[in-house]
Amino acid sequence: xxxxxxxxxxxxxxxxxxxxxxxxxxxxxxxxxxxxxxxxxxxxxxxxxxxxxxxxxxxxxxxxxxxxxxxxxxxxxxxxxxxxxxxxxxxxxxxxxxxxxxxxxxxxxxxxxxxxxxxxxxxxxxxxxxxxxxxxxxxxxxxxxxxxxxxxxxxxxxxxxxxxxxxxxxxxxxxxxxxxxxxxxxxxxxxxxxxxxxxxxxxxxxxxxxxxxxxxxxxxxxxxxxxxxxxxxxxxxxxxxxxxxxxxxxxxxxxxxxxxxxxxxxxxxxxxxxxxxxxxxxxxxxxxxxxx
Amino acid sequence: xxxxxxxxxxxxxxxxxxxxxxxxxxxxxxxxxxxxxxxxxxxxxxxxxxxxxxxxxxxxxxxxxxxxxxxxxxxxxxxxxxxxxxxxxxxxxxxxxxxxxxxxxxxxxxxxxxxxxxxxxxxxxxxxxxxxxxxxxxxxxxxxxxxxxxxxxxxxxxxxxxxxxxxxxxxxxxxxxxxxxxxxxxxxxxxxxxxxxxxxxxxxxxxxxxxxxxxxxxxxxxxxxxxxxxxxxxxxxxxxxxxxxxxxxxxxxxxxxxxxxxxxxxxxxxxxxxxxxxxxxxxxxxxxxxxxxxxxxxxxxxxxxxxxxxxxxxxxxxxxxxxxxxxxxxxxxxxxxxxxxxxxxxxxxxxxxxxxxxxxxxxxxxxxxxxxxxxxxxxxxxxxxxxxxxxxxxxxxxxxxxxxxxxxxxxxxxxxxxxxxxxxxxxxxxxxxxxxxxxxxxxxxxxxxxxxxxxx
Numbered sequence: 060x061x062x063x064x065x066x067x068x069x070x071x072x073x074x075x076x077x078x079x080x081x082x083x084x085x086x087x088x089x090x091x092x093x094x095x096x097x098x099x100x101x102x103x104x105x106x107x108x109x110x111x112x113x114x115x116x117x118x119x120x121x122x123x124x125x126x127x128x129x130x131x132x133x134x135x136x137x138x139x140x141x142x143x144x145x146x147x148x149x150x151x152x153x154x155x156x157x158x159x160x161x162x163x164x165x166x167x168x169x170x171x172x173x174x175x176x177x178x179x180x181x182x183x184x185x186x187x188x189x190x191x192x193x194x195x196x197x198x199x200x201x202x203x204x205x206x207x208x209x210x211x212x213x214x215x216x217x218x219x220x221x222x223x224x225x226x227x228x229x230x231x232x233x234x235x236x237x238x239x240x241x242x243x244x245x246x247x248x249x250x251x252x253x254x255x256x257x258x259x260x261x262x263x264x265x266x267x268x269x270x271x272x273x274x275x276x277x278x279x280x281x282x283x284x285x286x287x288x289x290x291x292x293x294x295x296x297x298x299x300x301x302x303x304x305x306x307x308x309x310x311x312x313x314x315x316x317x318x319x320x321x322x323x324x325x326x327x328x329x330x331x332x333x334x335x336x337x338x339x340x341x342x343x344x345x346x347x348x349x350x351x
Numbered sequence: 352x353x354x355x356x357x358x359x360x361x362x363x364x365x366x367x368x369x370x371x372x373x374x375x376x377x378x379x380x381x382x383x384x385x386x387x388x389x390x391x392x393x394x395x396x397x398x399x400x401x402x403x404x405x406x407x408x409x410x411x412x413x414x415x416x417x418x419x420x421x422x423x424x425x426x427x428x429x430x431x432x433x434x435x436x437x438x439x440x441x442x443x444x445x446x447x448x449x450x451x452x453x454x455x456x457x458x459x460x461x462x463x464x465x466x467x468x469x470x471x472x473x474x475x476x477x478x479x480x481x482x483x484x485x486x487x488x489x490x491x492x493x494x495x496x497x498x499x500x501x502x503x504x505x506x507x508x509x510x511x512x513x514x515x516x517x518x519x520x521x522x523x524x525x526x527x528x529x530x531x532x533x534x535x536x537x538x539x540x541x542x543x544x545x546x547x548x549x550x551x552x553x554x555x556x557x558x559x560x561x562x563x564x565x566x567x568x569x570x571x572x573x574x575x576x577x578x579x580x581x582x583x584x585x586x587x588x589x590x591x592x593x594x595x596x597x598x599x600x601x602x603x604x605x606x607x608x609x610x611x612x613x614x615x616x617x618x619x620x621x622x623x624x625x626x627x628x629x630x631x632x633x634x635x636x637x638x639x640x641x642x643x644x645x646x647x648x649x650x651x652x653x654x655x656x657x658x659x660x661x662x663x664x665x666x667x668x669x670x671x672x673x674x675x676x677x678x679x680x681x682x683x684x685x686x687x688x689x690x691x692x693x694x695x696x697x698x699x700x701x702x703x704x705x706x707x708x709x710x711x712x713x714x715x716x717x718x719x720x721x722x723x724x725x726x727x728x729x730x731x732x733x734x735x736x737x738x739x740x741x742x743x744x745x746x747x748x749x750x751x752x753x754x755x756x757x758x759x760x761x762x763x764x765x766x767x768x769x770x771x772x773x774x775x776x777x778x779x780x781x782x783x784x785x786x787x788x789x790x791x792x793x794x795x796x797x798x799x800x801x802x803x804x805x806x807x
Contacts, residue, residue, distance in 0.1 A: 148552045167554075175552040186382060186545045187602045196542045200553040204539050232600040248549075258552075 099162055101126040101256050101287035102147065107156035109139070109146045115154065115310070116142050122306065122315045126161075126255075127285045129278055129301065131292040131318070134308035135331050140291045141178070143308065144258050147289075148175055160256055171200040174254035176245050178261050184234045184241060191229040193244050194220055197251030219251035223273055239270030246274060257281065259290040263297070275301060298322060361504045361516055363621045366642055368522040369575040370613025373587035374595075375529040376568045378602075378609050381592040382544050387461065388446060389588035391468035392565065393572035393581040395441040398475025403437020405478055435573050442569025443562070445471060450561070500621075500638045503578045518578050525574040529567055533606060540564065541602050579639040586643035587613060594650045597657040616645035676779050677718040679748055680708055682727060683778075685737050686745035690803075694734045746806045751781035753799035753806075754789040760800040761793065767800040 096103045100123035109117040117139040124130050132140045145151045147158045149166055161169050174197070197219065198212040220226045223243040228236065233244060242262060249257055262274055278288055278301070289306075292298055298305055298318055305321040307313040307330050314326040373389075380386050407430075445467050452463035503518040510520070533540070543550040543557035550557045568588070575584045595609035620642030628636050655663050684703060688695050695703075697719070704715045719735075722728045727741030737745060755774040759765040765773070781789075799805055 145548075150548055150551060166552075170552070170554040173552065175549055177546065177548050181548060182546045183382075187596070187600050187605050188541065188545060189601060192541065192602075193545070196546070196549065196553070199538070199542055199550070199555060203554060205535075252553075 096159075097123045097125065099126065100124060100159075101128075101161060102289060103159040103163065104143075104147065105156050105158070107143075107146055107158060108154045109142050109151055110154045111151075117146065117308075118311045120156070120308075120312050122312065124287060124289060124304065126287050127282060128287060128303045129282055130287070130289045130304040130306060131298050131302040132289065132306045132308065133292055133295060133298060133322075133330075134313070138309045138330070140308055141260055143306070144175075144260055144289070144291060148173070148258060169256075171252070172255040174200075174249040174252045174257045176249045176257065176259040176262055179238065179242055179245065179264065181260075184236075186233065188233055189230050190220065190225055190233060190236070190244050190247075191216065193233060194229075194247045194251050197248040200252055200254075215253060216251045219247040222250055223247045223277060237267070238265055239267040242266050242270055243273060246277060250277065255286050257286065257288045257290075259288060261291050261293060263290075263301075264293060295322070295327075358504060359621065359625065361519065362500050362638055363618045365503055365516060365518050365522060365578055366500055366617035366621055366638060367614040368519065368526045369578050369584075370587050370591065370617045370642070371610045372522055372526040372529050372571045373575060373584060374591040374609040374613040375533045375606060376564060376571055377588035377592035378595065378606050379540055379544055379564055380568065380588060381596060382602075385460070386589045386593070387464055387585075388449070388565070389568060389572065390585045391445050391449065391464040392442040392568050393576060393584040393588075394468045394472045395445040395475075395569070396438045396573055396576050396581050398471045398478060399438030399441035399573070400434040401437075401475050401478035401482060402441060403434045405482055406437065407433050408482075438573040438576075439566075439569045441471060442572060443566055446562075446565035446569070499580075500578050521574050522578065525571055529571060532563075532567055536560070536563065537602070579642065583639045583643050586646055590643070590646035590650055591616065594646070594653045597650075597653045597660050600659075612646070612649055616649055617642050619649075620645035674714075674718060674721060677704075677708065677710060677714060678721050678727075679744075679779055680704075680775070681715070681718055681722065682737070682741060682745040683748050683752065685728065685735055686742065686749050689737065689742075694736065696733050697730070697735065700735060747783070747786070748778050750806045751786050751789075752778040753803060754786055754793065755781070756799045756801070757793050757805070758789050770800065 096105060102124040104120050104122050107117060107120045108115055116137075120143060132143060134140050142151060146153055147160075147166075158166070160166060161172055166173060194216050195208065195212070198208060198216065202208065202212070217226070220229055223246050225240060225243050225247060228240065233241065236244065242264075246259075246262065249259070263271055266274070278290075281288055282303075290302070292302065299322065302318055304316060305318045306315050307321050307326055309330040313330040314321040314323075377386075377389065380388055445464075448467045449460065449463045452458040452466065453460045458466070504516045506517045507514045508517045508520060509515075539550075539555055539560050542553070543555055543560040547557040550560075571588075572581065572584050575587065579587065591609040591612040592605075594612050595605045599605040599608050620640075621638045623645060624636050624638040624641040627641070653661065655661055658664055681700065681704065684700065684707075685695060700719070701712050701715050704710050705712070719728070722741065723730070725740075726738055727744060729736050729738055752774045755777045756767075756770045759770040759773060760767050
């Protein structure tokens with residue numbers, strides 16, 4: 060890939076000359092090469108490769124996520140989970156391939172409809188802003204630089220805070236919140252945006268039980284409303300309970316589809332190698348549980 | 352020396368305007384952890400001035416350019432507008448080069464700034480030598496580094512029949528520009544500074560916002576260097592913003608407080624510059640230096656006294672908490688003595704506190720004084736007795752203590768001889784509602800695990 064591409068902010072960058080050769084056999088449960096993408100998919104990832112300098116971190120990822128589902132992105136550390144999200148959102152340039160959203164559109168055309176919940180550690184929580192200030196940022200995709208916040212905007216901000224039960228913390232500085240409350244602030248910001256496609260980076264990481272239930276509740280609401288959530292998830296044992304579909308990565312797409320078809324011992328072995336025999340056993344147990 | 356109208360007032364006002372202009376972009380630089388970008392950009396002034404000058408000199412000589420832009424032949428390469436434009440351009444380039452090094456080659460931002468601005472600065476020094484040799488123009492680097500508020504006052508313009516220092520007009524203009532710019536861009540600068548990744552996905556173009564902030568910083572540094580010099584510009588950009596950060600929790604408040612602190616250090620700095628030399632018996636000192644010192648003093652005050660993060664308030668809060676806990680423990684001690692039918696003298700209280708609570712006589716004395724002040728205890732014939740209010744408070748503490756002991760034994764399966772210490776800590780943070788909830792969990796239980804009555 061050319062280093063000069065970095066940070067141009069577009070996801071639609073196709074340089075076939077640099078394409079990394081793909082071994083079709085490596086895709087255990089992805090799309091066969093040359094297949095047709097679903098026209099109405101909420102997220103269409105076509106043959107995406109991402110490289111940092113000359114070291115590729117994601118090879119030839121190709122999949123469709125249908126609208127109205129909760130989809131987990133799982134895989135070992137360094138498998139490219141966050142990179143897949145960042146690549147879809149134009150935060151890292153694609154060395155090859157392209158991404159389309161919400162029925163074949165480019166991100167630039169649908170920004171207001173695409174919400175991003177970054178990892179909690181990615182920002183400075185000592186920053187002098189209140190909870191309400193942060194949740195209001197969720198309306199920025201609709202207003203951009205100069206549009207005035209309307210009554211409608213304020214209403215959505217209040218609703219989003221109430222939805223995750225942080226309304227009473229609205230005027231508090233964000234550094235004076237617990238980790239779970241901070242995660243709910245990020246979630247409220249995404250809800251205030253009223254998007255159709257949500258990308259979340261580890262929304263369940265290190266939160267308390269109350270917050271976990273609150274987030275799960277919100278995710279299920281979103282699904283009921285026909286919206287789509289794609290979330291990086293670290294905790295294999297809860298994938299089946301929380302999500303409908305799973306993308307199992309280890310730099311390549313190991314498997315993709317309904318959770319119980321993806322998290323099989325064979326796939327987990329392939330993704331995690333020998334490190335994960337106990338986890339594979341756990342997944343097996345879960346599968347029996349889900350089936351029974 | 353004393354404050355003389357209007358000269359000293361002009362100096363203070365020019366300094367205050369420079370401080371306000373610098374403080375506003377300074378807040379965002381500090382929040383973005385780019386404080387030293389102010390330093391890097393202000394050092395770019397020197398090569399910028401020299402570069403602008405040499406470029407104009409060359410352009411007015413080159414025949415081909417003279418045919419395209421005929422006015423250039425008559426232009427004066429020493430015109431301030433030419434040199435200042437050069438300085439602003441090189442300032443922005445400093446920021447751009449730093450970002451390029453950081454993003455493309457993963458150079459640490461601090462290292463990238465160090466490389467870019469020292470290289471450009473050195474280049475500037477060489478260009479000044481060349482300009483001096485070629486055309487016998489004298490640009491004094493020291494002037495650029497230190498500036499002079501005292502001289503800036505003397506360079507005047509005539510506006511509406513009045514003589515006004517030129518620096519007052521430029522710095523006033525830049526302060527106004529930065530104020531308006533900050534107000535208009537507040538929402539975007541807040542979002543892109545706090546969470547650049549989210550902002551980019553939201554379509555806010557954080558790079559454009561960053562470039563605007565860098566432009567604002569470059570224009571400010573160029574406008575302020577004549578008055579305070581490129582080195583002290585850094586003090587004006589960083590110190591008030593860092594002080595305001597300690598004192599505020601909201602961005603809007605931080606901007607206002609930073610500007611106010613900038614004004615205060617400008618006025619205080621100039622006052623110190625004309626007063627202190629007399630006090631300490633030396634000749635004189637420069638205002639720009641004293642402004643930086645005043646800013647440093649205010650920052651030090653904030654470190655010690657800031658209500659939330661200050662060292663002294665934090666220590667006072669810890670001390671007050673310790674005092675409250677000790678006083679409550681003493682109340683409990685007196686209550687238990689009353690149950691056993693004893694009355695305690697001050698010596699016995701002191702001895703028991705030092706044995707059981709590990710505190711010295713002085714702390715016990717001040718805790719007793721606190722209880723007496725609040726009307727919780729009385730002394731008669733060297734003996735302590737609880738007043739009605741003291742007894743009520745003590746009863747609720749002992750009640751919480753014994754409820755916790757019962758709870759820990761019964762529901763947490765802690766052995767009865769291990770629960771006292773834990774209950775000692777919990778009794779101080781148990782409110783009435785929690786005590787009631789504990790009682791509900793325990794049912795009708797009159798005695799604690801040690802067989803003592805739980806007061807109702």
